[in-house]
Amino acid sequence: MPTTPTVLFVCIHNAGRSQMAAGYMKALSHGAVEVRSGGSEPGDQINPVAIAAMAEEGIDISQAVPQLMTTEQVKESDIVITMGCGDVCPIFPGKRYEDWDLADPAGKGIDEVRPIRDEIRRRIQALLAELLPAAVTR
Template sequence: MTSNERPSVLFVCVHNAGRSQMAAAYAHHLSRGRVEVRSAGSAPANSVNPAVRDAMLEEGIDISAEQPKLLTADAVEASDVVITMGCGDSCPYFPGKRYLDWTLDDPAGQGIEAVRPIRDEIKRRVSELLDELR
């Protein structure tokens, strides 16, 4: 990565409907465009989890237009940092990439009360990551 290129981060979970969507939204919002952000899932859902969408709206971040996307080798290859959240062995590995695995509860099937602490932990971790990338 050269000094004039933005660092790029890929957030991956199984369905790309909850954790990775929240992480990507925070990374985009908190970096104010200084970081290129992607998210994807190894088995994408049809839509973003409604409780996740509502929890992010509480933070003033609207992800209602987001659609879960399929994880591709190209997305991994184009990213400097790949953060997995429970996708296990389905994430492709490329030498030279920085990989982090964040163990977080899955918000699937949970109400907003259960999603809030997951959201808050993701925000904390994304903030730390952005500090490291500066």
């Protein structure tokens, strides 16, 4: 793995789960990980409840914009984390893929999104502990 690992987070609309994961990875890695996110069918805006849930954690994802996941993003990433996008993500030999089975926060209230957010944080912390064992990720 290179000095600065690259992680791509992918979900369908790139408006909730992948944006929360990218927000946590950026904040908790302190720039030690290059972070990308994309969607197979990007929405037109970030889920406002996801924005609110992350704001409670002191992480601002309000300026993020849903993006289409590209083949180049996948090729240039060391780890590809999918969240409910099925088999639309291109597969390249030598890449590490993980599928995180997480509920979609779309249409849910803040009380339902918090546990999703918290599970994403837990998984990001575990991934960071593996990628950057000497780094402080709390």
